[in-house]
Amino acid sequence: MPFNLHGDDVCQPTPPTPIPNPYWVAFSPSVARLIGIELGADNFPNDPEWLGVLAGNQLNAGGLTFSNPISTVYSGHQFGSWAGQLGDGRAILLGDINNLELQLKGAGRTHYSRMGDGRAVLRSSIREFLCSEAMHALGIPTSRALALVGSKQAVRRETMETAAVCSRIAPSFIRVGHFEHFASLQNIVRLKELADLLIAEFYPECLANKEPYLDLFKEISARNAKLVAQWQSVGFCHGVLNSDNISALGLTIDYGPFGFLDQFEIDHICNHSDHGGRYAYHRQPQIMHWNMACLASAMLPLLGLEHSAEESQDLLRSTLEEFPVIYAKEWQRLFRSKLGLQSKEDGDTALIERLLQAMHDSKVDFTNFFRSLSNLKKDSKPIELMQRNEFIDRENIDQWLADYINRLQSEVLSDEERKGLMNQVNPKYILRNHLAQAAIEKAQQDDFSEVQTLQQILMQPFDEQEVFEHYSKPPPVDMQALAVSCSS
Template sequence: MSFNLCGDDACQPTPPTPLPNPYWVAFSPSAAKLIDLELGSDEFPKDPEWLDLLAGNQLHVGEHLFSNPISTAYSGHQFGSWAGQLGDGRAILLGDINHLELQLKGAGRTHYSRMGDGRAVLRSSIREFLCSEAMHALHIPTSRALSVVGSKQAVRREAMETAAVCSRIAPSFIRVGHFEHFASLQNIVRLKELAELLITQFYPGCHEQKDPYLYLFKEISTRNAKLVANWQSVGFCHGVLNSDNISVLGLTIDYGPFGFLDHFEIDHICNHSDHGGRYAYHRQPQIMHWNMACLASAMLPLVELGHSSEESQILLRSALEEFPVIYAAEWQRAFRSKLGLQSEEDGDIELIERLLQAMHDSRVDFTNFFRGLSNLKKDSSPIEIVQRNEFIDRENIDLWFADYIQRLQRESLSDGAKKDTMNLTNPKYILRNHLAQVAIEKAQQDDFSEVQRLQQILMNPFDEQEAFDHYSKPPPVDMQRIVVSCSS
């Protein structure tokens, strides 16, 4: 479903800028299946013209002709302040393929590039490619990355780098910012068209409701509440949760200065441009709630079509208050699952919070701790548990382990079944910053083998993959503070 609301206030025709001498850096056979793309024995497209299409050098391949590529306008709040009109500064929507939108990121200037060149660099393209596919494998809703195409074309960021184009696919790339855009223009006609488009394509149940636009808001809010709860459960930090970066389908989009937690810090900031810590790990739920308030404000004129202004505000405020309830339920479900708890008890939340506080105090590795917890048996003694050695306050963690063991003893699963279940919830492999950095540095020397190897490992994050066990280890000391910023 392409964004079909083009006009002087919605989007602009945007042909890609050709990329000189393109070459494959990475490709996702898993994503390719979504668009029925035929692959060769090397798991890259069988038709060589796909390289030029995904580089932005041509608009047709085989039976596919993308005759109307566009970039879209949206507005939004950035770091809590109204930024006005923004838009696809380096993203070009080619069109639909197999009911999915195909977009090129980094294919040149658009109408909304402002002072930018519209290009992406190899470094950021690799990071987005790997993380999109890693998140999919972690069962977290996300846009997908189909490919990275590189070129020796020079691009200036903090230093000179080389250009790349990352191709992305999703059911839709419509954002909260699109609603904010039309609302800021007081264009109720376009606002209504956008809502109807979403309802028809993705939220058909809204048509059965008395207040379809209010119900649409609730559905979008629910998806994003569950999304951020699942981010928290795998230690994912988005980095730039501006309202224009929020999908109305509840997808993870716009991979910029993201990062997965290594050692657990509840207030970890993954984006060094975020000087105030607005988008720190522990603030992500609050900020997503704030973004839903921005959406509610933008959708207010639609709800007012069936109610008075005062009634509409009350209805939307009430709907907005459902967000923290939905988030809490999903967060609790996720962390119970991480601890191997299938039933619910009143003391579970306190048990989870005590653990997270202890992990924060001792900077325990988030992913490895939960993965290793599956080995704990119901008849274990706290002092026998190897993981206690990761904590500074042994007495405190021993008390926690004793309470946790007692809690496990009230569960019906055997030790073996519990381990299997927990290992399907707690990944062994995540995209740690130091792993991405190693792959990027090799790619910058024209060696793409590490990108492709890391891609394969991350597509099976819950498997043991013993040959790649070292990819599950925390970063060495000299790579614990890799700096990632919005320019990435």
């Protein structure tokens, strides 16, 4: 369902700006099949016209015509401060295909580009393409990436780089910022239209509730509470959790200066533009809750259609207080699964928190340590386990391992059964920064093989893939401090 609110106060016609001599950098056959693009033997589109469409050079391919590309307006809070009107400064919505929105990122200026050029660069586009597909393979709600098209057109960021266009799909790219925009203008008509559109297309269960708008807020908040718990469970840091980057469908969107944890640091900051650490790993749940408070404030006028201002505030405040409860329940469930615990016991949360503190103190590799725990046996002895060698405080981790092994005694699964389940939730492969950087550097020399290899590996993150074993290793010492900025 495309963004179908019409009017120049909502969106603007935005034809893409062509790029010279486009070429394929990467392509996702699984996303292509979702939207009905016919593929050739090489797993690229049969119809060569798709290259032109996904580069932003034409609007016809595969018997389809995208006759009304648009960019939409929204507002939002950035780094905790009201930023006023924003909008799709680099994104152009081509239209609807198989009930999914197809959007081009980097296809030129839009009405909302402000001082920007509307372009994206190869570097950041590779990261978004790979991470969108990696997150999907990890089972985390996300926009998907269809294709990455490059061009030798020069684009200036900190240095001169080359242009790229990343095409992405989602059921909808409606975000918290859309609600904030209409609320800031006190445009209750548009606010209601937006809420009604979401309910009709994505939250029909809200119609059965006496308070459909309150129920809509509750559902959006719950989805995002569960989403951020999933991020925490795989060590994913978004980097820029501004309210305009938060999906109204509970999807991970707008991949910018993201990063996966290598060495576990509870306060890790993946965005070197985030000087105050607002969006550090341990603050992500708190900030998502804050963004839901922004949404509650924006939706307040909708409840005011049937309630007094005071009643509306009380209803939304009470619903907002459910966020940390939903988050905590989902976080506990996910980390129990990571430890192979099928049952619930009162001491489980403390056991998880003790482990994370020990990992933080010793900067243990997050992904590899959890993956390795599946090899423990119920009769293991802590002093014999290789995992203890990752920790500085051996006495502390030995005690934790002893308590964990003791906890496993109450589980009914065999060691092999537990291992199988743990290896389905603890990935072996993630998009580590140093891997992405190596792929980017090759691509900047017109060698896209590493991008495509990473794509292949990351689509099967839980499999052993022995031939790619070295991609599961932590970064070398000189690559451990890689950080990414908002520049793209």
